[in-house]
Amino acid sequence: MKIKATLERIPGGMMVVPLLLAAIINTLAPDLLRIGGFTQALFVDSANALIALFLLCTGAQINVKTFGVSLAKGATLLTTKWVVGAIFGLIAYMLAGDNGLWLGIAPIAVIAAMTNSNGGLFVALVGQYGSKEDRAAYSLLALNDGPFLTMVALTIFGAMGFVDGLFSPISFIAVLLPILIGMILGNLDEDMRSFLDQGSSMLIPFFAFALGMGINFKAIIEGGLGGIALGLMTVFITGTAGYLVFKALKWNPIVGAAEGSTAGNAVATPAAIAAASTGFASVVDIATVQVAASTVTTAILLPLYVAFLVKRLEKKGYLFDNGNLLKKEV
Template sequence: MKIKATMDRIPGGMMVVPLLLAAIINTFAPGSLRIGNFTQDLFVDGAGTLIALFLLCAGAQIDLRSFGVSLAKGGTLLFIKWLVGAAVGLLAYTFAGSDGLWLGLVPMAVIAAMTNSNGGLYMAIVGQYGNKEDKAAYSLLALNDGPFLTMVALSIFGAMGFVEGFFSLTAFVSVLLPILVGMVLGNLDSDMREFLGKGSDMLIPFFAFALGMGIDFGKIVEGGLAGILLGGADGIRHGNGGLSHLQGFRMEPDCGGG
């Protein structure tokens, strides 16, 4: 069977196929892999650990002697994605109704989704069609895979009087530290860079599957039109699981949650 060759014919297939497969399993047989021990640790609960290791491997691909191109690419993509997400979030806060919702959506959720990105899908695609500089650019893009940039936007909106600001230096460091460890290892030893480089591609389908085990297609129906709008906006920003940003916040009843 040509499993890998078939997946490679799909743009980002190493991310998309395992993600959808796991989502189908979670929708129709959610308890099938939640049996504890190593099985559940890897296929259900392992997303955070696998992504952290993925960040370390990606950081090892940063060559400080030729980082200029990667820095420019990553910085441009990161800024534009954040600017668009923050702008739409500001629009949501400006035109939110008395119930705190805009088009049936919580503005905070809009910002979380729109400023997020799917780093695994990015790496899967550049692994097929990009080059080393494109891979190294992810070291900056990884900053919007967690809640840090979402909190920056909310801090700015807090200063503008829209919402109480949030900011956490710990959230920033927690995303950056695995990348820095990988970068140090890769620049100290080129053999380590090559060794860890293999891991960045290999880990993608595994954490994609674990992420998919958190998706239930039935929630699409429950989400209704507002959920579809948010999912579409999130998809436009190349993100999935944008609401995972909200794990960094403590939601209060007066946030207009729905």
């Protein structure tokens, strides 16, 4: 039975198939694998640990001389994602009706969903289509976790004053540290670099499954059309913006597109903002379910969109070689 070969024939199959399989299980029978012991530890609760190990293995492949490139790519992704999300959030506020909604969507949900990104999904996609330097760009993307960048956007708009304590530098260091440890090991010992290289691709289907166990398709229904529309905007607008920016800079554009998602941690952002400013209390409930719907929608749609972009590039004569996008010689 050719399971691996079958998965590899599906665009992004090593990540998409386990993720969707787990999401179906979590929606229909959420307690099936939540039975404690090693089963739950591996298939339900392992996402953060496996992603951390993946980042360590990836960090070991990075030559210290090229780490600056990774930081530049991470900063570019972070800035592009925030600027696009903030602009659409501003448009939503400017065009909102008397009920405080824009096309049925809470403006605060627009900013929370579109400026945030699913780090695990990014790592999985870039692990398949990106280079070692691209994977390390994730170290900066931790800055868009939580409500911090949403607060910055709202501050700029004059909607509320800046509130301290919503972002801790420790959170950033906690993401960066596994990559740095991997870099140190890999740069000190070539044999250790080769040993850890084996873990990079092997871990993807396992943490993809664990990520899927955090997805419930019911969130799409609860979020309504507004939540689905928000997810579509996040994938096609922020993902495409990242693609075009990376393409203009002559970097692998698939890496830019891989940032077009919303992470589960963004679901808590509306409540955190409302706790800091009661002026947002009236839209907290609808914003929360819409961000949740965006999280699920982007988790399903982004891998498919990335696969489409990959096929499009391949038809134009490009190929992927160790994460580097190369033009085929005619």
